Amino acid sequence: MYFNDSVMDDENRASFPESFLTGSAFKVIDGLPDIDTESHFASHPVGKGFPQSVASGDPTSSGMMLWTRVDPSLEAGVSDTEIDGEGFHWLKKPHDKNDSSSAEIIDQGKTVMFQVSTSPDFSFVDVSGFSPIWKDHDHVVRIDLDGMLHPNETYYYRFITKGGLMSKVGRCRTLPPEGSDCSAATIGYVSCQDYTSGYFNALAHLADEQLDFFLHLGDYVYEAAGDASYQTGMEARKITLPSGEDKAFTLEDYRHLYNVYRTDPDLQKLHEKHAMVATWDDHEFANDTYAPAVAPDDSLEPDPERRHSANSAWLEYMPSRVYVPSRSSSSDALKLYRSMTIGDLATLYVTDERAYRDAHPCGERELERYFTGGCENIHSPDRSMLGREQKEWFLGELKNSNSLWNIWGNQVQLTQLKFLGRYINLDAWDGFAHERQTIAQTVMNEGVQNFIALTGDFHSFEASYLQEDYSRDGYKFGVELMVGSVTSSNLNEMVQKNLNNLFDHTTPLPRNATLEIFRTFLPDALSESIVPTKFLFKELQNAIKIENPWIELFDSTSHGYALLELSKSRAVWTACAVDSIKENQAPKSVLLQCEIPNGEVAINVKEKNSFFG
CATH class of the missing domain: 2.60.40.380 (Purple acid phosphatase-like, N-terminal)
Structure with missing residues (x-):
C-alpha cells in the first residue's frame, strides 16, 4: 500500500x-x-x-x-x-x-x-x-x-x-513443508479480467482444474468503469460508480468495484474451489501507474490519497498475507512481494512492479510509452522497476534457492518486444533494460536452475526464451510463459476495434499507438479500401514473431487461462482458451502447449491449435 x-x-x-x-x-x-x-x-x-x-x-x-x-x-x-x-x-x-x-x-x-x-x-x-x-x-x-x-x-x-x-x-x-519430497504440483494463473468486457467463462473452467493454488498476476479489477469507451454494450456487465465518475477515485468507488466483481458466479466458483496468490498490476489503481502514486493518464502529479484508497480496498478484499510497514520503516509501501515454497520442488517469487517503479524512460505521452524508438534512459542504471529493497530481496531469494524449479510471478512482459525497429511497450521491462540485465546476470552467475517467469498484462499467450541479450544468438537462461486475458481486449480485438473507430481502453496498446503501427506497417489498411481484418492481423502477428525470434509460441486472438504442471522431470505449460466471452458459459479447448525439461532451457512444442500459428 x-x-x-x-x-x-x-x-x-x-x-x-x-x-x-x-x-x-x-x-x-x-x-x-x-x-x-x-x-x-x-x-x-x-x-x-x-x-x-x-x-x-x-x-x-x-x-x-x-x-x-x-x-x-x-x-x-x-x-x-x-x-x-x-x-x-x-x-x-x-x-x-x-x-x-x-x-x-x-x-x-x-x-x-x-x-x-x-x-x-x-x-x-x-x-x-x-x-x-x-x-x-x-x-x-x-x-x-x-x-x-x-x-x-x-x-x-x-x-x-x-x-x-x-x-x-x-x-x-496447504503446501508440503519446505524441503520435503514433493513429486508434482500444478499452478493455474490468470490476469486482466475487466468485468464490463465480457463473462468470466475462463475462471469457471479454471475452477474445475486440479490445482494446488492459482496465481493472479494483476488487473483483478479495472479502475475505469463508467466511461462509455470502456463499456461493451453488455447491459448486464455495466458498472456505475458511487461517485458517478468515469473512473474510481474514492475509497467507496474502489470498494464498489471489488464488491461487484466478487458477485460474479464464475469468479466466486474459482475462489470457492482454490486458494489464490495475488499481486497487482496497474488497473487496481490507474493505467500505467508508477511511484509515487502517479496516474499518468489523469495527471503527472502524485495522488497519494487516491492510491491509499485503491490499496485499502485491495487489502480489504484480498486474502493475502502482506506486510504494512510502520512509519519508522525505510519503505513506505505495502509489501506485496513474497515467496512460497512447495516442498523441494519449487519456489514461487511474487513481485510488485508498480508501487516502486520509476517513471517511463522517454516521456509520458502515448507515443513515448508505446511504439517508440526509445531513448538512452532505457539503459540507465539509476532506473528501477522493483525498487532497491525489493530488488535486493528478489536477487537474494534467487541466490539462496534450493528448489528444483524457480518460478517468478511477473506482471509485465520480460522479453524484448520490437516491431519495425521500435519498442512496442516501454511500460514493460523494455523500459528497464539495465535492471532486467541485472536479474539475468544473477540467474546465470548463481546457477539458478529451471528459471521460469509467469507473465500477464499483454493480453496474449506467449512462450519465449529469456536471453542475456536480445540478439539472434543471445544466450538463453530461462523461459517466459505469458497468459492471455480473461476478458480484456487482445491484439486481434484491438485491431478490429481501432480500425472500426471503436474505443476500448482495455486494449494492450492505446489507440494512437495502434494507428501509428498501421500507418507504418500497412498504410493502405487505414484507407477506404481496407484489407480484411483477419488477414491484417495474421500479417501483423507473423511479423512480430519474425522480428522477435526468441518468441516460440504466440497467440493474441483468445481469452483464457494457463496451467503450469511441475514434476521432477519437466514442466508442462498449457494455454486454455474459451470460445466466447460474450455469452454466459462457453466451452474451452487447449490452444497451446509446450514442455520445458528439467535442466534444459528448451521449449518443446506439444500442441499448437491457434489459427495464426
Whole structure:
C-alpha cells in the first residue's frame, strides 16, 4: 500500500488495526459449539448473507488466509475502536477466564463463527472459532490460520453468523513443508479480467482444474468503469460508480468495484474451489501507474490519497498475507512481494512492479510509452522497476534457492518486444533494460536452475526464451510463459476495434499507438479500401514473431487461462482458451502447449491449435 508522509499519518494508520492487517483477530474454540447445525440453519438458504461468497489465499504448509464479506443489512459489525490494539483475544481452554469484551462482541452478533475441516460435510471440525466482521472495512472478515493446519492437506471451511446465516463451503489446500519430497504440483494463473468486457467463462473452467493454488498476476479489477469507451454494450456487465465518475477515485468507488466483481458466479466458483496468490498490476489503481502514486493518464502529479484508497480496498478484499510497514520503516509501501515454497520442488517469487517503479524512460505521452524508438534512459542504471529493497530481496531469494524449479510471478512482459525497429511497450521491462540485465546476470552467475517467469498484462499467450541479450544468438537462461486475458481486449480485438473507430481502453496498446503501427506497417489498411481484418492481423502477428525470434509460441486472438504442471522431470505449460466471452458459459479447448525439461532451457512444442500459428 503506497503511503508517503502526507498520507501515512497516525490517523490513517489507526484506520487499519494491526489485528485486521495480520488477520489475527479471532478466537479459537475447542470442538464444535453446542448447536445442531442441520436443524438450526435449515430455514436459511446456504450463502444468504454472504453476497461475495468466500475465498482463501496465500497457502503455507501450516495454514491459510480465509476471507468473506457479510451483508451489512443483515448482520452488525465491529468498529475498529471496539478491538483493542493487541487484537481480539479468546483463550483456547474452556475453563480459563476469557476476555469479557470479546464475549460481549460475540454475543452482539458482531462476529462470524468459522469452521475448518478435512471433511466436506464437517462431520469433524479441526479448527473453529470466532472472528470480527470489520464494520469499518466494508464488513469483510480476514483470518490467518498459519501455524494451525497440517501440511499437504485439503481443507473445507465455512462461516456462520449469530443470526443463523451460513456461507457456502470453500475448499483449499496447504503446501508440503519446505524441503520435503514433493513429486508434482500444478499452478493455474490468470490476469486482466475487466468485468464490463465480457463473462468470466475462463475462471469457471479454471475452477474445475486440479490445482494446488492459482496465481493472479494483476488487473483483478479495472479502475475505469463508467466511461462509455470502456463499456461493451453488455447491459448486464455495466458498472456505475458511487461517485458517478468515469473512473474510481474514492475509497467507496474502489470498494464498489471489488464488491461487484466478487458477485460474479464464475469468479466466486474459482475462489470457492482454490486458494489464490495475488499481486497487482496497474488497473487496481490507474493505467500505467508508477511511484509515487502517479496516474499518468489523469495527471503527472502524485495522488497519494487516491492510491491509499485503491490499496485499502485491495487489502480489504484480498486474502493475502502482506506486510504494512510502520512509519519508522525505510519503505513506505505495502509489501506485496513474497515467496512460497512447495516442498523441494519449487519456489514461487511474487513481485510488485508498480508501487516502486520509476517513471517511463522517454516521456509520458502515448507515443513515448508505446511504439517508440526509445531513448538512452532505457539503459540507465539509476532506473528501477522493483525498487532497491525489493530488488535486493528478489536477487537474494534467487541466490539462496534450493528448489528444483524457480518460478517468478511477473506482471509485465520480460522479453524484448520490437516491431519495425521500435519498442512496442516501454511500460514493460523494455523500459528497464539495465535492471532486467541485472536479474539475468544473477540467474546465470548463481546457477539458478529451471528459471521460469509467469507473465500477464499483454493480453496474449506467449512462450519465449529469456536471453542475456536480445540478439539472434543471445544466450538463453530461462523461459517466459505469458497468459492471455480473461476478458480484456487482445491484439486481434484491438485491431478490429481501432480500425472500426471503436474505443476500448482495455486494449494492450492505446489507440494512437495502434494507428501509428498501421500507418507504418500497412498504410493502405487505414484507407477506404481496407484489407480484411483477419488477414491484417495474421500479417501483423507473423511479423512480430519474425522480428522477435526468441518468441516460440504466440497467440493474441483468445481469452483464457494457463496451467503450469511441475514434476521432477519437466514442466508442462498449457494455454486454455474459451470460445466466447460474450455469452454466459462457453466451452474451452487447449490452444497451446509446450514442455520445458528439467535442466534444459528448451521449449518443446506439444500442441499448437491457434489459427495464426
